[in-house]
Amino acid sequence: MIYTVTFNPAIDYVVQVDDLTIGEVNRTTYEQMYYGGKGINVSTVLRNLDIDSIALGFVAGFTGSTMEKGVKEQGVTADFIRLEEGMTRINVKIKSGKETEINGQGPTITPTALEELFEKINKISDGDILVLAGSIPTTMPDDIYENIMARVESKQVKVVVDATKDLLMNVLKFHPFLIKPNNHELGEMFGVTLKTDEExxxxxxxxxxxxAQNVLISMAGEGAILIDERGKFYKIGVPKGKVLNSVGAGDSMVAGFIAGYLRWSDYGMALRLGTAAGSATAFSKGLASGEFVQELLAEI
Known part of the structure; x- marks a missing residue:
């Protein structure tokens, strides 16, 4: 089974405003609600690719109930922990020429709730895949990813980490199966600006x-580079299309990579499917559909 962890799920309220004017009343020309957070996005795209997973995370308040309902409608199996106080955050994404985002804080995760998560993590078995994605709330310990990975270290569990900076660097000692920084994040980790494939x-x-075992570097419109566990280098471009959405494209690439690896046991094909899935989301208003992913896969 595949498990994804999202510490701070969010309802994304996406609105289109043709000419946003600060300080004035603005009216939308398009609006849509999406239920996600990085791990949940991975689970949703996996489901669209006909692969089951279980989404772990925390929800609270009436927005948490809406999140649970929305995720279920997306076909994702969730095993959320309900918090007694606070509310699941709402992120407002305003599309008007440039994208503007207003992200909510989310609820406080208590030590008791965190122990409930650890109990679920402890049940993960040999052969499972665990996806840890995104930043962590400020109310949580900085070493939470390390704590989780230490709990599955003795098992044959493939851990995928999509995080940045110290959150990522500090878990490398646990030999994650896959990490996926983008080229800018990779440079930030070493205090350099990367300009060439060689760098x-x-x-x-x-x-x-x-x-790290496998390192996947996403480069937006420039495609992606993969260095697999044997040291083999791969580079892939992206299919042609109009970028409509930046939310969830990286998560979709992670989902596609996992799906490709499970389907073909081949890193090259995993990279192709990951690129197709990431591009399909970038070219859509929401997360990638399975049909669109397969359409783009044929072009790569």
Missing amino acids: ITYYAKELQKKG
């Missing part, structure tokens, strides 16, 4: 030296 490859291999 990106060099620092990707530095992450491998620190413990």
Whole structure:
């Protein structure tokens, strides 16, 4: 089974405002609600690719109830922990020329609720896949990812980590199966600006030296680079299309990579499907549909 963890799920309220004017009343020309957070996005795209997973995380308040209902309607099996206080956050995404985001804080996760999550993590078995994605709330310990990975270290569990900076660097000692920083995040981790494939490859291999097995570097419109566990280099471009949405494209790439690896046991094909899934989301108003992913896969 695949498990995804989202510490701070969100209802994304996406609105289109043709000409946003600060300080005035603005009216939308399009609006839509999406139920996600990075791990939930991975679970949703996996479901669209006909692969089951269980989404773990925390919800609270009436918005938490709406989140549970929305995720279920997306076909995702969730095993959320309900918090007694606060509310699941709402993120407002305003599309008007440039994208503007207003992200909510989310509820406080108590030590008791965190122990409930650990109990669920402890039940993960050999052969399972665990996806840890995104930042963590400020109310949580900084070493939460390390704590989780330590709990499955003795098991044959493939851990995928999509995080940045110290949150990612500190878990490399646990030898995650896959990490997916983008090229800018990779440079930030080493205090450099990366301009060439050779520079990106060099620092990707530095992450491998620190413990990562497979390093996938997304580069937006420039495609992606993968250094697999054997040290093999892959580079792939992206299909042609109009970018409509930046939310969830990286999560979709992670989902596609996992789906491709499970389907073909081949890193090259996993990279192709991951790129197709990420592009399908970028070219859609919401997360990638399975049909669109397959359509783009044929073009790559």
